Amino acid sequence: xxxxxxxxxxxxxxxxxxxxxxxxxxxxxxxxxxxxxxxxxxxxxxxxxxxxxxxxxxxxxxxxxxxxxxxxxxxxxxxxxxxxxxxxxxxxxxxxxxxxxxxxxxxxxxxxxxxxxxxxxxxxxxxxxxxxxxxxxxxxxxxxxxxxxxxxxxxxxxxxxxxxxxxxxxxxxxxxxxxxxxxxxxxxxxxxxxxxxxxxxxxxxxxxxxxxxxxxxxxxxxxxxxxxxxxxxxxxxxxxxxxxxxxxxxxxxxxxxxxxxxxxxxxxxxxxxxxxxxxxxxxxxxx
Amino acid sequence: xxxxxxxxxxxxxxxxxxxxxxxxxxxxxxxxxxxxxxxxxxxxxxxxxxxxxxxxxxxxxxxxxxxxxxxxxxxxxxxxxxxxxxxxxxxxxxxxxxxxxxxxxxxxxxxxxxxxxxxxxxxxxxxxxxxxxxxxxxxxxxxxxxxxxxxxxxxxxxxxxxxxxxxxxxxxxxxxxxxxxxxxxxxxxxxxxxxxxxxxxxxxxxxxxxxxxxxxxxxxxxxxxxxxxxxxxxxxxxxxxxxxxxxxxxxxxxxxxxxxxxxxxxxxxxxxxxxxxxxxxxxxxxxxxxxxxxxxxxxxxxxxxxxxxxxxxxxxxxxxxxxxxxxxxxxxxxxxxxxxxxxxxxxxxxxxxxxxxxxxxxxxxxxxxxxxxx
Numbered sequence: 089x090x091x092x093x094x095x096x097x098x099x100x101x102x103x104x105x106x107x108x109x110x111x112x113x114x115x116x117x118x119x120x121x122x123x124x125x126x127x128x129x130x131x132x133x134x135x136x137x138x139x140x141x142x143x144x145x146x147x148x149x150x151x152x153x154x155x156x157x158x159x160x161x162x163x164x165x166x167x168x169x170x171x172x173x174x175x176x177x178x179x180x181x182x183x184x185x186x187x188x189x190x191x192x193x194x195x196x197x198x199x200x201x202x203x204x205x206x207x208x209x210x211x212x213x214x215x216x217x218x219x220x221x222x223x224x225x226x227x228x229x230x231x232x233x234x235x236x237x238x239x240x241x242x243x244x245x246x247x248x249x250x251x252x253x254x255x256x257x258x259x260x261x262x263x264x265x266x267x268x269x270x271x272x273x274x275x276x277x278x279x280x281x282x283x284x285x286x287x288x289x290x291x292x293x294x295x296x297x298x299x300x301x302x303x304x305x306x307x308x309x310x311x312x313x314x315x316x317x318x319x320x321x322x323x324x325x326x327x328x329x330x331x332x333x334x335x336x337x338x339x340x341x342x343x344x345x346x347x348x349x350x351x352x353x354x355x356x357x358x359x360x361x362x363x364x365x366x367x368x369x370x371x372x373x374x375x
Numbered sequence: 376x377x378x379x380x381x382x383x384x385x386x387x388x389x390x391x392x393x394x395x396x397x398x399x400x401x402x403x404x405x406x407x408x409x410x411x412x413x414x415x416x417x418x419x420x421x422x423x424x425x426x427x428x429x430x431x432x433x434x435x436x437x438x439x440x441x442x443x444x445x446x447x448x449x450x451x452x453x454x455x456x457x458x459x460x461x462x463x464x465x466x467x468x469x470x471x472x473x474x475x476x477x478x479x480x481x482x483x484x485x486x487x488x489x490x491x492x493x494x495x496x497x498x499x500x501x502x503x504x505x506x507x508x509x510x511x512x513x514x515x516x517x518x519x520x521x522x523x524x525x526x527x528x529x530x531x532x533x534x535x536x537x538x539x540x541x542x543x544x545x546x547x548x549x550x551x552x553x554x555x556x557x558x559x560x561x562x563x564x565x566x567x568x569x570x571x572x573x574x575x576x577x578x579x580x581x582x583x584x585x586x587x588x589x590x591x592x593x594x595x596x597x598x599x600x601x602x603x604x605x606x607x608x609x610x611x612x613x614x615x616x617x618x619x620x621x622x623x624x625x626x627x628x629x630x631x632x633x634x635x636x637x638x639x640x641x642x643x644x645x646x647x648x649x650x651x652x653x654x655x656x657x658x659x660x661x662x663x664x665x666x667x668x669x670x671x672x673x674x675x676x677x678x679x680x681x682x683x684x685x686x687x688x689x690x691x692x693x694x695x696x697x698x699x700x701x702x703x704x705x706x707x708x709x710x711x712x713x714x715x716x717x718x719x720x721x722x723x724x725x726x727x728x729x730x731x732x733x734x735x736x737x738x739x740x741x742x743x744x745x746x747x748x749x
Binding site for chain 1: 431432433452453454459460462463464466467468469470471479480483484527528531
């Protein structure tokens with residue numbers, strides 16, 4: 089099939105920004121990263137192709153433990169975000185009408201007008217040893233000395249959930265909005281109780297929104313650097329921090345690139361598994 | 376309405392529902408006998424859906440009581456009430472198959488798997504979709520969805536089935552077909568139906584009893600024939616069926632009827648509706664059905680009728696068996712809507728031709744007009 093020349097030109101022009109974006113900003117860097125990840129430094133300025141960088145990952149427990157820990161905590165953070173965001177979204181989408189609905193939706197958005205760095209510093213002001221919560225506890229007599237609430241896993245989790253909440257609420261609100269109230273009423277009318285209506289009608293209807301929210305939140309969390317490092321400190325052991333260390337601190341680009349590819353593989357694998365378990369397809373979820 | 380209270384499947388007593396100051400349902404009482412096809416007919420916004428939602432349990436009455444099978448259901452949540460509802464847009468569950476939709480209520484009742492399977496299959500047989508159990512809802516046609524929505528409720532053997540204008544979304548042809556089918560389904564399952572509609576033909580065709588509702592109140596409850604031939608109020612006369620309508624003043628009265636001078640100067644003989652006496656000088660509305668007017672080409676044929684008009688044929692509105700002739704009265708300039716029998720007698724009728732109309736006093740119902748101050 090041949091397109092007429094002007095139509096074809098128009099098509100190319102329209103495609104150009106997309107192709108540029110894909111090739112220059114995504115494809116080329118990844119090719120380069122991949123080549124880096126399979127090269128091994130044998131002497132100064134001499135490299136050879138090998139899987140040594142990947143082997144190092146598996147032979148050093150710190151690396152793959154950090155990797156596994158990051159994956160598990162990201163899954164936990166995604167699940168926690170869902171559990172918190174679902175009632176909020178249901179309330180906004182189904183219980184409220186008109187201006188109050190728009191207002192509450194906007195409230196979820198407000199924290200994102202501030203940069204992530206500033207928001208995270210905000211948490212540090214609240215939670216550090218000399219921070220507001222610590223002083224409040226001492227003043228009220230609940231604690232006898234300063235309490236350090238930073239630099240532990242729970243704090244990292246709080247920060248991650250807080251950062252991710254909006255990205256779960258938006259897809260959930262939009263799918264729940266499209267749920268006809270009559271379906272919920274019919275669910276009750278035919279003898280269902282709150283639990284069965286939720287399980288049989290509301291959740292299946294919201295499934296595409298749930299899955300797309302979870303994918304977005306999971307990817308954001310897995311690739312997050314700022315929140316785990318600032319709130320978790322040296323003990324955060326987040327895999328992105330390992331990549332940073334290799335590339336910036338140790339100037340070992342080859343190992344850093346290999347880590348990057350492992351992270352990409354991991355996130356793809358977990359998203360694929362999530363889609364399989366929830367019996368959704370990517371097109372259904374994003375469409 | 377039968378007086379035997381024990382026989383009512385569903386009963387509302389002095390039901391009131393206020394929204395702020397506005398009474399959506401204003402002191403409504405009625406009973407639906409077992410096995411009845413009961414319709415509530417009214418214009419949109421008259422409060423009929425509110426009544427249905429209160430019976431289903433989705434809305435609470437401000438005062439009054441609702442009894443189902445002789446027991447008050449006030450405070451009983453929708454999932455514990457022995458009534459089921461067919462929603463306006465059916466509300467079939469799109470994420471389930473046809474069989475799963477029908478099984479939904481049975482599963483909630485906690486029946487065994489094999490029993491559910493049997494009941495679902497027999498329901499599918501009865502609605503004439505025996506092999507469609509595995510289909511998705513989106514694969515069914517409008518009429519098939521309708522039947523699934525009804526079967527989904529009827530497998531639960533409810534005391535009454537509540538239907539909220541379920542035919543509204545269908546096209547005309549299918550709607551006519553579904554009217555008959557709904558009536559058949561009701562006979563087949565022998566369940567009490569409470570049917571909400573703004574379409575008078577749906578209510579008249581299917582129902583044993585019809586309540587005509589307006590502005591939160593019941594204007595009249597009766598059989599379709601009673602409503603059509605003996606309306607109690609001007610609203611019922613105008614809402615149920617078509618009518619020619621005159622507004623006028625009573626100039627004379629005797630025991631048989633009243634003589635009324637219409638606003639445009641015609642003299643009409645009419646009988647007071649419901650036997651309510653009308654005194655001289657009272658403002659009245661007169662309603663005459665198009666089909667109770669005799670149309671003739673010879674003046675003699677209508678000579679002995681109480682009301683006679685000779686007029687010009689303005690136009691013929693051909694609509695098969697429901698064809699109408701529009702006739703202008705030369706004295707007043709008013710137009711009359713007259714049924715045009717398709718017997719062949721009037722096939723040569725032309726516009727502008729002079730025709731003779733006549734109708735009896737009994738066919739003209741006079742209602743005291745509501746005072747304009749109100």
